[in-house]
Amino acid sequence: xxxxxxxxxxxxxxxxxxxxxxxxxxxxxxxxxxxxxxxxxxxxxxxxxxxxxxxxxxxxxxxxxxxxxxxxxxxxxxxxxxxxxxxxxxxxxxxxxxxxxxxxxxxxxxxxxxxxxxxxxxxxxxxxxxxxxxxxxxxxxxxxxxxxxxxxxxxxxxxxxxxxxxxxxxxxxxxxxxxxxxxxxxx
Amino acid sequence: xxxxxxxxxxxxxxxxxxxxxxxxxxxxxxxxxxxxxxxxxxxxxxxxxxxxxxxxxxxxxxxxxxxxxxxxxxxxxxxxxxxxxxxxxxxxxxxxxxxxxxxxxxxxxxxxxxxxxxxxxxxxxxxxxxxxxxxxxxxxxxxxxxxxxxxxxxxxxxxxxxxxxxxxxxxxxxxxxxxxxxxxxxxxxxxxxxxxxxxxxxxxxxxxxxxxxxxxxxxxxxxxxxxxxxxxxxxxxxxxxxxxxxxxxxxxxxxxxxxxxxxxxxxxxxxxxxxxxxxxxxxxxxxxxxx
Ligand SMILES: Cc1cc2nc3c(=O)[nH]c(=O)nc-3n(C[C@H](O)[C@H](O)[C@H](O)COP(=O)(O)OP(=O)(O)OC[C@H]3O[C@@H](n4cnc5c(N)ncnc54)[C@H](O)[C@@H]3O)c2cc1C
Ligand code: FES
Ligand code: FES
Numbered sequence: 150x151x152x153x154x155x156x157x158x159x160x161x162x163x164x165x166x167x168x169x170x171x172x173x174x175x176x177x178x179x180x181x182x183x184x185x186x187x188x189x190x191x192x193x194x195x196x197x198x199x200x201x202x203x204x205x206x207x208x209x210x211x212x213x214x215x216x217x218x219x220x221x222x223x224x225x226x227x228x229x230x231x232x233x234x235x236x237x238x239x240x241x242x243x244x245x246x247x248x249x250x251x252x253x254x255x256x257x258x259x260x261x262x263x264x265x266x267x268x269x270x271x272x273x274x275x276x277x278x279x280x281x282x283x284x285x286x287x288x289x290x291x292x293x294x295x296x297x298x299x300x301x302x303x304x305x306x307x308x309x310x311x312x313x314x315x316x317x318x319x320x321x322x323x324x325x326x327x328x329x330x331x332x333x334x335x336x
Numbered sequence: 337x338x339x340x341x342x343x344x345x346x347x348x349x350x351x352x353x354x355x356x357x358x359x360x361x362x363x364x365x366x367x368x369x370x371x372x373x374x375x376x377x378x379x380x381x382x383x384x385x386x387x388x389x390x391x392x393x394x395x396x397x398x399x400x401x402x403x404x405x406x407x408x409x410x411x412x413x414x415x416x417x418x419x420x421x422x423x424x425x426x427x428x429x430x431x432x433x434x435x436x437x438x439x440x441x442x443x444x445x446x447x448x449x450x451x452x453x454x455x456x457x458x459x460x461x462x463x464x465x466x467x468x469x470x471x472x473x474x475x476x477x478x479x480x481x482x483x484x485x486x487x488x489x490x491x492x493x494x495x496x497x498x499x500x501x502x503x504x505x506x507x508x509x510x511x512x513x514x515x516x517x518x519x520x521x522x523x524x525x526x527x528x529x530x531x532x533x534x535x536x537x538x539x540x541x542x543x544x545x546x547x548x549x550x551x552x553x554x555x556x557x558x559x560x561x562x563x564x565x566x567x568x569x570x571x572x573x574x575x576x577x578x579x580x581x582x583x584x585x586x587x588x589x590x591x592x593x594x595x596x597x598x599x600x601x602x603x604x605x606x607x608x609x610x611x612x613x614x615x616x617x618x619x620x621x622x623x624x625x626x627x
Contacts, residue, residue: 178344195344195387198378217337218375219442220528231415231444237374238445241344242367242389285440306527307439 178241184209185253195241200224202240203250211251211280215309222308225281226250232288232307251280254287262332263287266325267318274312281308286322290329298323339377346389350475353390353502358477360386361499367391368450369413371442396504401426405471405507414443414451414461426510429468429517429535433460436519439527449503452488455495455559458529462489462560464519466552467535468508475504489559512548515539518615521554522607524598531555531599534611538570538619546570551615555599556591556608565590566612575620584613 177192184207191206200217203209203226215223217236224235227249255261260268263286273279282305289296289304296304301322310318347353357364364386367373376382390396396411399420406426408417417423418434437443437451437460451461452472465472466485474481474497488496497503511517521533533554541547549570551563566586573579588609593601 194341196339196341196377198338198374201338217378219371219438222439222441225441228444232441233445234371234441236378237370239344239367239370239374239387239389242346242370242391244346288440303526304440306525307441 180241180244182240182243182246182248184248185250185256191240193240195239197240198236199226199228199238199240199243199248200235203235203248206240209250209252213277213280215277220309221278222281222285223278225284225308227284227288230288232285249284251283254283261287262328263290263321263325266328267321270317270321270324272314272317272321274310274314278308278310278312282310282318286325290322290326294330294333295326296322337378339374340380340383342384343386344389345386346392348392350393350396350504353388353393354475354477354500356386356388357500357502360388364388364499366450366453366502368410368453369442369446371438371446372450372454372456390502399423401510404510406510408448408506408508410447410449410502410504412448414438414446414448415440417448418443427468427508428511429519429537430461430464430508432517432519433464433535436460436521436523436530436533449506452506453495453497453503455489455491455493456529457492457557457559457561458531458533458555459560460519460521460530460533460535460554463533463535463552463554465506465508466560466562467517467537467550469550470509471507472503473505473507474501476501480504485560486562491558511537512539515548516619518618520611520615522611529598532593532604532607532611534608534615536612536615536619538575538616545572545574547572551587551612553587553591553608553611555604556593558592558594561591563587563590563608563612570616575616580613580616583616584609587612 177194179192181190200214203212212226212235213223215221219234219237225232226235229247263283285307301319345356365384367387367389396409398409399412399422400407414437424431451459470485472483472488490496517537519535521530523530535552537550538546539548549567551566553561553563566583569583569586588605591605591608593604595601
């Protein structure tokens with residue numbers, strides 16, 4: 150949002166106007182990626198975004214697309230273990246990377262403790278933002294296993310929920326932290 | 337919202353980057369963290385014909401102290417600077433600003449130098465680099481040159497780089513002992529871009545007088561703006577309540593912000609003054625904490 154509105158700031162530059170592709174027949178580049186533990190090889194155009202690669206090439210449609218300019222967090226995945234906006238990454242630039250999407254956090258098994266906590270706390274309404282929130286929560290609790298509510302609020306700025314179910318999401322993250330600590334304690 | 341097609345290069349070394357820049361120059365853009373470039377490409381505000389991806393140039397990712405400066409390479413991520421012990425110890429102003437730059441997922445990939453090159457007048461890092469009087473190391477196949485912040489930031493989203501040049505490194509002077517620094521910003525939400533902000537650095541002599549003041553405001557002009565009238569007012573004097581009030585008024589007067597949907601120019605100018613007063617009061621109250 151911010152970026153659209155602030156676009157007037159951008160200097161007039163050596164760029165094609167809308168719709169005019171400066172390269173008419175772009176060659177495809179081979180990309181190798183491990184997604185949710187599975188190795189994939191595909192030939193894609195350089196301009197192919199990771200979000201589209203996941204959804205249209207690998208049919209992993211759990212990664213949602215909201216704003217396509219990095220603001221909303223719906224498309225958040227783990228890229229080599231760190232949350233990243235899949236709408237701001239070119240697939241070809243991630244040759245050799247390891248990606249985790251929402252489909253990979255529990256596999257075919259029972260729900261991941263963070264998913265279970267979201268489920269119990271009613272931390273989703275339409276669910277569109279949920280995959281992004283889950284991956285943000287997994288990264289955050291990996292770095293801060295016992296956060297207070299202020300720290301949780303701060304961490305959740307990574308994502309937006311249009312149904313504005315934030316209070317339940319905060320409850321869920323708090324509960325998820327307890328679940329993960331208990332699980333860690335058992336192991 | 338899909339980017340236009342482009343030719344993609346993924347060099348492994350700085351030398352290769354520079355020779356690609358020499359070859360493609362004005363047609364090409366550097367791809368660092370992509371957190372500003374890719375949104376603009378998705379919206380087709382920018383459609384560069386060539387992207388030179390520097391993410392494989394591992395030699396460009398470093399933070400190291402040399403000769404009273406911390407050198408930060410072109411591939412150093414904002415998230416790395418945020419958690420760096422060296423930055424926390426030697427560059428408290430940068431450390432204080434870091435968490436305000438976008439959100440975690442942006443900082444995981446966005447680079448310090450990419451944010452500087454992007455030259456957003458509302459960027460935290462351009463403002464910090466200006467207050468610290470950073471040195472910008474610019475490289476091209478023709479050689480190297482070094483410029484200061486005021487030469488580097490030309491206007492909104494415009495830096496001083498020639499088409500065949502890149503920002504190879506930024507060098508940030510280490511905080512002086514006894515100096516205090518404060519970073520503050522006001523935003524409509526707790527994340528994303530601010531409407532106004534301030535990076536302030538004040539050093540004191542043995543008698544407690546202000547020996548050096550550097551204040552740089554975000555959102556107070558076409559580019560990150562040094563508040564020189566405020567600096568002159570502070571230097572040589574003692575920080576007391578009267579001076580602080582005067583400094584705030586001078587800051588509001590010096591600010592030349594613009595209106596947009598997020599805030600009016602008048603509000604931004606007012607806030608710039610409040611932030612100056614607040615920052616100076618924090619320096620008085622915080623003992624050594626704000627170093
Ligand atoms: C949702 C969102 C919120 C954000 N909020 C903020 C915020 O609050 N404050 C803020 O300051 N920024 C914010 N940003 C921008 C973010 O900080 C970017 O990371 C940063 O501005 C650019 O860094 P980058 O490494 O991603 O650069 P890129 O996007 O890769 O590049 C940006 C520009 O700089 C050029 N460039 C990059 N590196 C170099 C180099 N070494 N030499 C020459 N040119 C180079 C590129 O060609 C491009 O034109 C936000 C972005 C998003 C998506
Ligand atoms: S789709 Fe909104 S951040 Fe990527
Ligand atoms: S649950 Fe609907 S957007 Fe968050």
